[in-house]
Amino acid sequence: xxxxxxxxLVFLVVLVGIQFVPTxxxxxxxxxxxxxxxxxxxxxxxxxxxxxxxxxxxxxxxAYPWYNxxxxxxxxxxxxxxxxxxxxxxxxxxxxxxxxxxxKLRSIISQIEDDEMPLDxxxxxxxxxxxxxxxKTEMIQYMTQLKNSL
Amino acid sequence: MKTVKVxxxxxxxxxxxxxxxxxxxxxxxxxTIEDAATERAVPMEENRMESSNAAQTDASLTTYLELKxxxxxxxxxxxxxxxxxxxxxLKTFKTENYEQNDQQELQDIIEDATEHxxxxxxxxxxxQREHFDILSKDMIDLIDIVGTSxxxxxxxxxxxxxxxxxxxxxxxxxxxxxxxxxxxxxxxxVQREIN
Numbered sequence: 001x002x003x004x005x006x007x008x009l010v011f012l013v014v015l016v017g018i019q020f021v022p023t024x025x026x027x028x029x030x031x032x033x034x035x036x037x038x039x040x041x042x043x044x045x046x047x048x049x050x051x052x053x054x055x056x057x058x059x060x061x062x063a064y065p066w067y068n069x070x071x072x073x074x075x076x077x078x079x080x081x082x083x084x085x086x087x088x089x090x091x092x093x094x095x096x097x098x099x100x101x102x103x104k105l106r107s108i109i110s111q112i113e114d115d116e117m118p119l120d121x122x123x124x125x126x127x128x129x130x131x132x133x134x135x136k137t138e139m140i141q142y143m144t145q146l147k148n149s150l
Numbered sequence: 151m152k153t154v155k156v157x158x159x160x161x162x163x164x165x166x167x168x169x170x171x172x173x174x175x176x177x178x179x180x181x182t183i184e185d186a187a188t189e190r191a192v193p194m195e196e197n198r199m200e201s202s203n204a205a206q207t208d209a210s211l212t213t214y215l216e217l218k219x220x221x222x223x224x225x226x227x228x229x230x231x232x233x234x235x236x237x238x239x240l241k242t243f244k245t246e247n248y249e250q251n252d253q254q255e256l257q258d259i260i261e262d263a264t265e266h267x268x269x270x271x272x273x274x275x276x277x278q279r280e281h282f283d284i285l286s287k288d289m290i291d292l293i294d295i296v297g298t299s300x301x302x303x304x305x306x307x308x309x310x311x312x313x314x315x316x317x318x319x320x321x322x323x324x325x326x327x328x329x330x331x332x333x334x335x336x337x338x339x340v341q342r343e344i345n
Contacts, residue, residue, distance in 0.1 A: 099288070100262050100265075102284075106284060
């Protein structure tokens with residue numbers, strides 16, 4: 001009995017302790033001129049969907065869920081966001097060379113086609129981020145047209 | 151005593167959780183033997199300046215061809231290894247010996263190609279092939295600017311990527327398809343001879 005108490009206590013201490021480890025929050029008030037929406041003429045539907053389904057991890061501004069305040073969930077999110085932004089940051093779209101834009105669009109299209117993006121672990125919590133069949137088609141169509149216009 | 155041990159164990163576990171969530175991105179270094187790359191670019195001998203320029207292209211071209219062979223052989227591991235090697239080679243690519251307008255173009259190509267090589271180093275084979283498609287385009291454009299001493303064939307498979315088609319470079323005229331491997335080895339045709 002005593003052992004269990006001690007374990008529980010240690011666990012609690014660690015759990016409380018890790019709450020004090022700082023995390024980098026991915027938040028910014030400014031939308032830079034190089035943002036995808038400002039550089040391109042994006043239809044409203046596609047804009048809205050991009051914001052909800054992609055921008056949390058692929059831009060400088062995340063709409064954080066409440067549990068982001070709690071470790072270790074916050075670490076998990078931080079990691080995902082960092083990785084997502086490394087791959088593709090819509091806020092920096094205008095700074096990419098045409099060659100890279102072409103590459104990025106190619107990847108965006110194939111990831112959506114294969115249902116690899118948005119991630120399952122993300123849509124599990126953000127039901128509204130899921131892309132319906134029609135939304136997928138619309139998104140792919142727009143991205144393909146943009147790719148061809150480069 | 152026992153309680154101390156148990157609580158130490160819990161602490162250790164908690165520590166482990168923390169340190170793994172801080173994620174060490176150590177890539178597992180593959181220790182496979184040199185892959186059976188049959189095609190190798192031959193280094194050129196010309197005047198000094200030119201040869202140092204061409205040498206850096208030839209290094210990445212050699213690795214590109216190793217990568218291509220790995221994909222022909224459906225060998226994900228060898229492809230990943232070649233991708234990793236190519237990242238290193240592309241990073242050291244020097245552009246300052248080229249004309250001003252070429253420099254920007256070369257930097258764009260190298261930046262893009264490096265990203266694809268990075269993905270190839272850590273992806274399953276389907277993804278490797280997708281990135282190889284764009285990497286091939288980068289290599290073709292790179293060689294158009296910097297040239298190579300190597301005799302190359304630019305081949306084309308019309309079926310890949312939902313019939314959008316994809317190119318690749320090879321040192322042999324014979325078609326061996328890196329996009330389908332054993333599934334459709336001879337799909338494709340030679341589009342152009344380089345040198």
